[in-house]
Amino acid sequence: MTDAPPGSATTRILSGDPLARTERDRAVASTSELGPPRHRPTWAEVDLDAITGNVAALKAHAAAPGLMAVVKADAYGHGMIPAARAALAGGADWLAVALVEEGEALRAAGITAPILVLTEPPSPALPAMVESRLTPTVYSSEFFAAASSYARAISTTLEVHLKLDTGMRRVGVPDGEWDTALRRVRDDSWVRMTGLWSHFALADEPDHPFVAEQHDRFAQALELARSLGVAPPQVHLANSAATLRAPETHYDLVRPGLAVYGLEPAPGMAGDVPLRPALRWCSRAALVKRLAAGEAVSYGLRWTAPRDTTVVTVPAGYADGVTRALTNTGEVVCRGRRAPMVGTVCMDQFMVDLGDEDAVAGDEVVLIGRQGQAEVTADDWAEWLGTINYEVVCGVGRRVPRVYVGGGRAT
Ligand SMILES: Cc1ncc(COP(=O)(O)O)c(C=O)c1O
Incomplete structure (x- = not known):
């Protein structure tokens, strides 16, 4: 490490050019299917301190004593193991x-915190779940029976979290079967219900009446459980939106995902909870050229220079998650200002119109994140693409190395 600040023993990698780092730095810097960045200057910088700080801020804000950080889907594209460690450093329980x-990958990395698997796998996965000390979610009678008989076969009491469907109609015990399911779990000698939970259908609209309706149903389920003598210690319901805005839904644990990574389910939802986006996606201009007015760019010649202009080629494309739908639509930050992507996005490259900017090859191009005063956000991408910021960060391709910045222990 050549550039760690004094007193920052745990800082592994700092901002800057990852290609300029030593071999040893690179070995700890990143994960991607091709390993750390060595030749192509395109990378996603993940600020582990931001994740740690976001979890600490969410925990301080929550009315619940505990927090379950959702790190599925490679921690929403941020890199599951470093992100999980950073979340635990921020107080995730x-x-x-x-x-x-x-879950197995987290255990293989040495993480010992409790891990909930949010959906039922096929029942042959039960031995692997037990082996890796993963807490199963149960909701179908088939999986419950398989869990009980496996626990009996190995003479172990298996702790599970029961999931109720309060209105999303994806997975969970349907309302009409709550009583039966609760009695079945209560009366089984091999399965112990240590958690009871549900999930909101409206991730981004905490003021929608259906949120209160789902919460009412969940409260009824808890009442029913109590009347049956069932009192699991971990009751949880709140996703990021509810963690930020609906303290009455917090119970024993809040269960945020998106907010852990510093993003809001809807603009302004974080209020005064200080969330910081953890991901910054960068590249560098590979080639700078001057085009004459009337010259067209890229496949299909779908953009024509309206004037003499400087166009740079950026070494990232739809194979990296720069989706082709950004053609003539997206923007990046280069030389401190936003500039439009022009022409068809290719598999490995796209072009940017910089006007009369004095660009040179090697200039940093920010796809998502801030450069100086200018910024492009995952929310901007979501708007351009007609999707949500969740999908944008999950869509940063496996070919893009993640480079970790900050105090977490990256691998
Ligand atoms: C069951 C469950 N709980 C919690 C979350 C976290 O939701 P959010 O990212 O909106 O906080 C998700 C995300 O999809 C989920 O599927």
Whole structure:
């Protein structure tokens, strides 16, 4: 490490050009399917201190005593293991994943915190879940029966979280079957229900009446559980939006994902909770050229220079998650100001119109994030693409190395 600030023993990598770092730095810097950045100057910088700070801020804000950080889907594109460690450093008590494989990867990395698997895997996964000490979510009678009989076969009491469907109609015990399911779990000698939870259908609209309706149903379920003598210690319901805006839904644990990474489910929702986006996606101008008015750019010649102008070629394309739908639509930051992507986005490259800017090859091009006073956000991408910021950050391709900045322990 050549550039760690004094007193920052845990700082692994600082901002700057990852290609300029030493071999040893690179070895700890990044994960991608091709390993750390060595030749192509395109990378996603992930600020682990931002993740740690976001979790600490969410925990301080929450009415719940505990926080379960959702790190599924490679921590929403940020890199699951470093992000999980950073979240734990910020005070996360639990981690949540969608897949058994994700939980296994966290254990293989030495993470010992409790891990909830949010959806039922096929029942042959039960031995792997037990082996990796992953807490299963249960909701179907088939998976419940398989869990009970596996626990019996290995003479272990299996702790599970029961998921109720309060209105999203994706997964969970349907309303009409709550009583049966609660009795079944209560009366089983091999399965112990240590958690009861549900999920909101409206991730970004905490003021929508359906949020209160789902919460009412969940409260009824808790009442029913109590009347049946069931009192699991971990009751949880709140996603990021509810963590930020609906303290009455917090119970024992809040369960945010998006906000952990510093993004808001809807603009302004964080209010005065100090969230910081953790991801900055960068590249560098590979080629700078002057085009004459009337010259067209890229496949299909879908953009024609309206005047003499400087166009730079950026080494990232739709194979990296710079989706082709950004053609003639997206913007980047280069030389401190926003500039339009022009012409068809290619598999490995796209072009930017810089007007009369004095650009040179090697200039930093920011796809998502800030450069000086100018910024392009995941929310901007979501607007251009007609999607949500969740999908934008999950869409940063596996070919783009993640470079970790800050105090977390990256691998
Ligand atoms: C079951 C469950 N809980 C919590 C979350 C976190 O939601 P958010 O990212 O909106 O905080 C998700 C995300 O998809 C989820 O599926």
